[in-house]
Amino acid sequence: MNMVYADKIKVMVVDDHPLMRVGVASIVNARSDMTVVAQAGSGEEAVTLFLKHKPDVTLMDLRLPGISGVDAIRSIRETQPRARFVVLTTYEGDADIHRALEAGAQGYVIKGMPYQTLVEALQRVHKGGRFLPPPIARALASRMPDSELSAREQEVLSLLASGKSNKDIASNLHITEATVKCHVSAILLRLNVSDRTEAVVTALQRGLVHLE
Amino acid sequence: MNMVYADKIKVMVVDDHPLMRVGVASIVNARSDMTVVAQAGSGEEAVTLFLKHKPDVTLMDLRLPGISGVDAIRSIRETQPRARFVVLTTYEGDADIHRALEAGAQGYVIKGMPYQTLVEALQRVHKGGRFLPPPIARALASRMPDSELSAREQEVLSLLASGKSNKDIASNLHITEATVKCHVSAILLRLNVSDRTEAVVTALQRGLVHLE
DNA sequence: TCTACTATCCAACTTTTGGGGGATTCGCGG
């Protein structure tokens, strides 16, 4: 019987850490105006469970095994454009924030903020609004407007971030070392750094690439 | 009245994420053989609360604001050598594991393992044993036995990992660029990599250094 | 004590990187 949920916000929790899911669920269920209707530990599971439970708001972590949280949001919104999402993740740079909002998230909360923030985000997003805490909005605003890398440059950056030399990158992409240098120079310019190592460090800090 | 705790394992939870603390606490408190007697959000708070509540086992995250979890363990064990610790953290390389055990932790559990693992770790460590899940023991075993960097090399590595050039590092440490190159070469040898960028990436993967 | 070892330091040499031109192709939108 679904009557018991009639006046409550139906929430789905997506996070690969069982302990974090339990924590979030106990916060949500402790309130009289919301309830957890599903929990998922991966992006794939989230897509499946969304269709089954139709939550009002989905709390989504970004770093997940398999497809990323951003991809899961995009995938769900393709068929369910009215789905609403609050991203709940550890801070890993402004790039993730931008990508998540672009994919269709309406809220963004950092793990470690007081949990009243999370509750407020769920309420606001459920009512059709957006929710970006001041530190997040600030990080987003401080983005260079022209900081977009081309597809090729992103490929080069990710190889750079795995520690490869220009020669390795060249053979990996089947292009010449000269071309690699060209792309690397463009990346250094965009990221406003002076060498490849600094480029990797700031790319990791801003979340443009990840380890492993 | 402490009588209610007479037959229960007294647990302290240390983690800077309130949601994670709530999750862990609800798991522990749901069991009849253990109970949470204190929660801390920083290493400093952990030291204070330990003296006040004398938990049987402390669940300790490693990445904390202020002093690290390892430092907190070391600090507490200086005056309370019988204190027992289970590290509960995200996997960030074998270096952290080694440092934590050296500081006096008896157990090591990764966030994201099924929470039955956490319960078992608490029980085993409380009974005076140790607890290292197979994946952790394996990561520890695969460490190079000779992978220790000298103090100076660690300084250089951390500057390397912030993206500084040899010249910057030299002026930072008040030595010649030639000497810096020498240290860098030694680091490359130890980490078994071929250039500084790769060194930074693998150092980050293994948890020898951290971003920021 | 005297040797062996290690950490630290330095300089000369070789290789890799990054910068500055410039050229070609391809596709996309005005």
Added chain:
DNA sequence: CCGCGAATCCCCCAAAAGTTGGATAGTAGA
């Protein structure tokens, strides 16, 4: 159609990074 940006390549050169060999000093052990 034409301009424009993205991607590809080339040459040359200067600067940075990495290699090798060697000096010094302190320390632990035979």
